[in-house]
Amino acid sequence: MTADTATAEPTGPSRSEIDQTLRAILRDVLGLDQTQVDAFDADTGLFGHLPELDSMAVAGLLTEMEDRLDIVIEDEDVDGEMLETYGGLLAFAEAKAVEG
Amino acid sequence: MYSTWPCPLHDGGMADEMVMGADTRRKRRVLIVAPLLDEANKFRHQLAEIMRRLDVLGLDSFLPDLPGCNESLQAHEHQTIEHWRTCVQEAYFQISATDILAVRSGCWLVPTDARSWLYAPVKPAQVLRSLVRTRLLSAKEAGKQETAETLLETARHSGIELAGWSLGPQLVAELENAQFSPPPGSQIIEHEMVGGKPLWLRAENDWDPTQADAIATIVSRGASDK
Structure with a gap:
């Protein structure tokens, strides 16, 4: 398993950890294969692109992100932009982890 | 059986x-x-x-x-x-x-x-949070604006329906406050x-x-x- 992040930028270990955890959460919540989530890059479309990601799945995704990443996601944080691409969701998770 | x-x-x-x-x-x-x-x-x-x-x-x-x-x-x-x-x-x-x-x-x-x-x-609070979130996301898709605070305020007094489940005020309070x-x-x-x-x-x-x-x-x- 690689520890590549969704961006081409060099990353520290904690960022890789968030990346890997986020991929695992998407795999578990959406019932995707590991190979599929390993292939996600920053531009991979999520909400509106993955048929598995409906609004019920979004609720599960956010709750699981809070649990596994030890962050708190406020309802006003949730918008189309953060869920649009994998890169957007990862950037959001990283920012929240820094806040926490 | x-x-x-x-x-x-x-x-x-x-x-x-x-x-x-x-x-x-x-x-x-x-x-x-x-x-x-x-x-x-x-x-x-x-x-x-x-x-x-x-x-x-x-x-x-x-x-x-x-x-x-x-x-x-x-x-x-x-x-x-x-x-x-x-x-x-x-x-x-x-x-x-x-x-x-x-x-x-x-x-x-x-x-x-x-x-x-x-x-x-x-955790009980996590279950409630997820239910509230599902309701908020559904409302948003339907073009309605709701907030977790106002939903919970109503729920504590008169109960609420979240994600198709009718929760009475006591169950809401238990989910909010119970520590497992x-x-x-x-x-x-x-x-x-x-x-x-x-x-x-x-x-x-x-x-x-x-x-x-x-x-x-x-x-x-x-x-x-x-």
């Missing part, structure tokens, strides 16, 4: 509720406590698979409906965690259970003096011990034979140790 059990009601009455069971009067009798709310549906098939495996391994098992849940005719909005706990205690005695296997939010209902396995227990801690006599089955993708996260109901094997084996080994 299906029969009924006399279940206490919140108003002091009794009602027959359904129980699914494999009763051949064997030494080990496992009471299964299903998750509450949405995860009850997600786990129903898996629980039946676990019961089949327990049967093969030589253990009787029973999955009783709690009032307001599954096939029960009682209104969900009248139910509370406190009363469901009373019902589980009652079922434990009526069935003459020797062990309990509780799953996710079902772990909150396990009596303190029972030998029990708690599979992947969840494993009771004496219980053993936690972490999902890592079971492996695979957690079924409660799946948007669509699913089941997993390998996970069912693992859980049934853990329970049967534990039971035969005693």
Whole structure:
């Protein structure tokens, strides 16, 4: 398993950890294969692109992100932009982890 | 396979509720406590698979409906965690259970003096948060603006419907404030011990034979140790 992040930028270990955890959460919540989530890059479309990601799945995704990443996601944080691409969701998770 | 059990009601009455069971009067009798709310549906098939495996391994098992849940005719909005706990205690005695296997939010209902396995227990506040979030996302899709604060304020006084579940004010308060801690006599089955993708996260109901094997084996080994 690689520890590549969704961006081409060099990353520290904690960022890789968030990346890997986020991929695992998407795999578990959406019932995707590991190979599929390993292939996600920053531009991979999520909400509106993955048929598995409906609004019920979004609720599960956010709750699981809070649990596994030890962050708190406020309802006003949730918008189309953060869920649009994998890169957007990862950037959001990283920012929240820094806040926490 | 299906029969009924006399279940206490919140108003002091009794009602027959359904129980699914494999009763051949064997030494080990496992009471299964299903998750509450949405995860009850997600786990129903898996629980039946676990019961089949327990049967093969030589253990009787029973999955009783709690009032307001599954096939029960009682209104969900009248139910509370406190009363469901009373019902589980009652079922434990009526069935003459020797062990309990509780799953996710079902772990909150396990009596303190029972030998029990708690599979992947969840925090009550987390369940409420997820329900509120689902409602907010649905409202947003429908073009309505709601906030968690106003929803919970209403819910505390007059109850609320979240993700299709009618929650009375007491149940809302219990979910908001209850702190779960494993009771004496219980053993936690972490999902890592079971492996695979957690079924409660799946948007669509699913089941997993390998996970069912693992859980049934853990329970049967534990039971035969005693």
